[in-house]
Structures are given as structure tokens and as C-alpha cells.
Amino acid sequence: xxxxxxxxxxxxxxxxxxxxxxxxxxxxxxxxxxxxxxxxxxxxxxxxxxxxxxxxxxxxxxxxxxxxxxxxxxxxxxxxxxxxxxxxxxxxxxxxxxxxxxxxxxxxxxxxxxxxxxxxxxxxxxxxxxxxxxxxxxxx
Amino acid sequence: xxxxxxxxxxxxxxxxxxxxxxxxxxxxxxxxxxxxxxxxxxxxxxxxxxxxxxxxxxxxxxxxxxxxxxxxxxxxxxxxxxxxxxxxxxxxxxxxxxxxxxxxxxxxxxxxxxxxxxxxxxxxxxxxxxxxxxxxxxxx
DNA sequence: GCTTGACTTAGAGCGCACTCCAACTGTTAA
DNA sequence: TTAACAGTTGGAGTGCGCTCTAAGTCAAGC
Numbered sequence: 001x002x003x004x005x006x007x008x009x010x011x012x013x014x015x016x017x018x019x020x021x022x023x024x025x026x027x028x029x030x031x032x033x034x035x036x037x038x039x040x041x042x043x044x045x046x047x048x049x050x051x052x053x054x055x056x057x058x059x060x061x062x063x064x065x066x067x068x069x070x071x072x073x074x075x076x077x078x079x080x081x082x083x084x085x086x087x088x089x090x091x092x093x094x095x096x097x098x099x100x101x102x103x104x105x106x107x108x109x110x111x112x113x114x115x116x117x118x119x120x121x122x123x124x125x126x127x128x129x130x131x132x133x134x135x136x137x138x139x140x
Numbered sequence: 141x142x143x144x145x146x147x148x149x150x151x152x153x154x155x156x157x158x159x160x161x162x163x164x165x166x167x168x169x170x171x172x173x174x175x176x177x178x179x180x181x182x183x184x185x186x187x188x189x190x191x192x193x194x195x196x197x198x199x200x201x202x203x204x205x206x207x208x209x210x211x212x213x214x215x216x217x218x219x220x221x222x223x224x225x226x227x228x229x230x231x232x233x234x235x236x237x238x239x240x241x242x243x244x245x246x247x248x249x250x251x252x253x254x255x256x257x258x259x260x261x262x263x264x265x266x267x268x269x270x271x272x273x274x275x276x277x278x279x280x
Numbered sequence: 281g282c283t284t285g286a287c288t289t290a291g292a293g294c295g296c297a298c299t300c301c302a303a304c305t306g307t308t309a310a
Numbered sequence: 311t312t313a314a315c316a317g318t319t320g321g322a323g324t325g326c327g328c329t330c331t332a333a334g335t336c337a338a339g340c
Contacts, residue, residue: 066251
């Protein structure tokens with residue numbers, strides 16, 4: 001982090017990639033498609049991200065990981081731009097996403113159970129694997 | 141389900157799609173790429189899935205939903221084909237997938253928390269939304 | 281002055297997992 | 311017998327979300 005003051009921190013695209021977990025490619029891509037507004041530039045036209053940008057990017061990344069589509073994120077951004085009147089709509093969008101996320105998590109729980117059952121089946125049919133996992137002697 | 145006996149059930153591709161949650165396209169696709177072995181055919185070369193096939197397809201679907209790639213599923217199928225010697229390898233593959241799945245589920249939990257916080261923030265800034273959700277009168 | 285390296289842009293390319301299409305076959309019902 | 315319908319095949323097309331390339335700019339260090 002190469003910032004001159006303690007109060008205002010500005011980050012290069014590389015630093016921002018590290019701070020947010022998004023690749024530099026993705027950072028430019030998100031800006032291009034309008035997910036991120038007007039990133040400040042230095043004298044050489046290089047991007048300078050501030051704390052707020054980092055926060056927003058982190059939020060976007062979380063939404064992506066949790067399965068929100070780029071399309072939906074775009075809609076959310078649009079709503080954000082249209083001021084306080086859209087707060088309710090934004091909230092509803094997030095509530096819908098939450099519902100999707102929760103049901104997806106439920107589904108994953110089912111998958112995990114299926115997976116555990118299958119693993120248990122294999123382990124039962126081949127006890128040596130269990131021993132290995134316990135750190136015991138491996139035999140063939 | 142148009143089966144003639146109670147003991148041996150055979151299903152058309154359409155029925156199988158309904159029973160497994162996979163599309164007919166996907167069923168053919170999975171067969172083509174070798175995820176599903178030798179599905180029986182009737183006199184007109186139409187696929188006839190049996191209970192075992194259904195079970196296997198359901199398992200595949202679960203693995204896909206939980207994030208296993210087609211590539212990895214192919215590897216698993218290959219191992220299955222190479223007999224009992226591969227039981228350990230198969231088990232390890234599933235254990236690795238389980239680890240991935242669990243860490244993904246953790247990540248989703250974090251996302252959910254972030255999402256809930258954001259929703260709570262919006263709800264706090266616009267109390268009418270809360271009332272609406274509680275089934276109370278909607279006002280503008 | 282020259283190279284290195286981190287950045288810029290517009291736009292092309294890619295991998296994944298389907299999804300669909302065209303052309304065909306066979307069964308059933310009117 | 312003709313139309314509708316459910317299936318078949320090989321192969322093309324699609325949508326998503328990046329990811330990379332080419333060609334260029336600028337600043338710093340040797």
C-alpha cells in the first residue's frame with residue numbers, strides 16, 4: 001500500500017485486486033460494464049481506487065460468490081443511481097437474492113449429506129482408507 | 141410412468157428427465173460425453189432408463205449442483221470403470237469434493253451475513269418496508 | 281537513450297455446461 | 311394416409327463471466 005497520507009488512501013489496480021480478491025481483468029471489466037462508477041484517475045490516466053470503491057467491490061464480489069448474476073448486479077447498480085426512491089426496490093432485490101441464496105444453501109446441505117453417505121459407503125467397503133486418514137500405517 | 145410390471149421399471153427419456161431433474165438435452169449430453177454408461181434401447185432405439193440409471197443420474201445431479209465440474213465427474217466415472225482397485229481413489233476424490241463443498245458453504249454463510257447486514261441497513265433506513273413484510277398496510 | 285514494468289484501451293477469445301437445430305425414424309390416432 | 315408426436319443423431323449455437331491480446335503510454339532506473 002503506497003499511500004502518502006493516513007487519511008486518504010488510494011490504491012492502484014494491482015493493490016485493489018489484492019484487497020478485493022478480484023483480478024485486475026475483472027476490475028476493468030466491471031468498470032466497463034458499469035458495475036463500478038467513475039474510478040478516479042491519476043495524471044497518467046491510471047485508476048486510483050479509494051476505500052469506498054474497495055468496499056463496493058468487496059460487496060460485489062460477495063454477491064457474485066453467492067450466485068447473483070452480473071445482470072442482477074447491473075440492475076442493483078441502476079437502482080442505486082436513481083436515488084432514494086429506489087431504496088425499497090433495492091431492498092426487495094436483495095431480499096429476493098437472500099431467498100435464492102438460502103434455498104441454494106439448503107440444496108447444498110442435501111448434496112453434502114448425499115456425499116457423506118457415499119463416502120461412508122466407500123470407507124466401509126475399504127477399511128484401510130479409514131486407518132490412513134487416522135494417520136496409521138498404510139498397507140497395500 | 142408407463143411400465144408393464146411392478147418389478148422392472150423402465151423409463152423414457154422424458155420420464156427420466158422428470159424423475160432426475162435433468163433436462164432431456166442434458167441426459168443425452170451426459171451420455172454422449174460418457175458420464176452415463178450404455179443406456180438400454182427399445183426396438184426403436186429409444187433410451188430405456190432403469191432404476192439404477194435414475195439413481196446414478198440423481199447422484200450426478202447432486203454432484204453438479206454442489207459444484208463438481210463435468211471434468212471431475214468424468215474422472216470419477218473412469219475410476220468407477222476400472223474396478224475395485226480404484227475404490228480408494230474414488231473415495232479420495234469424493235473427500236476432496238466434500239472439502240471444497242464445505243469451504244464453499246462457509247463462504248456462502250459469510251455472503252449471507254453480508255447480505256443480511258445490507259438488508260437490515262435498508263430496512264432501517266426505510267421502515268415502511270418492514271411493515272409491508274409483516275403484512276401491514278402499504279403506504280406511499 | 282533504452283529497457284523494464286505497470287498501467288491504458290478496444291476488442292477478441294475462451295471454457296464451461298448446456299441447449300438447440302436439422303433431418304430423420306417409428307408409433308399412434310383420426 | 312396423413313398428421314401429430316416422441317424419440318433418434320451429429321453437430322452447431324448460446325450465454326455467462328471472465329480472460330487475454332495487441333498496441334500503446336508513461337515513469338523510473340541503468
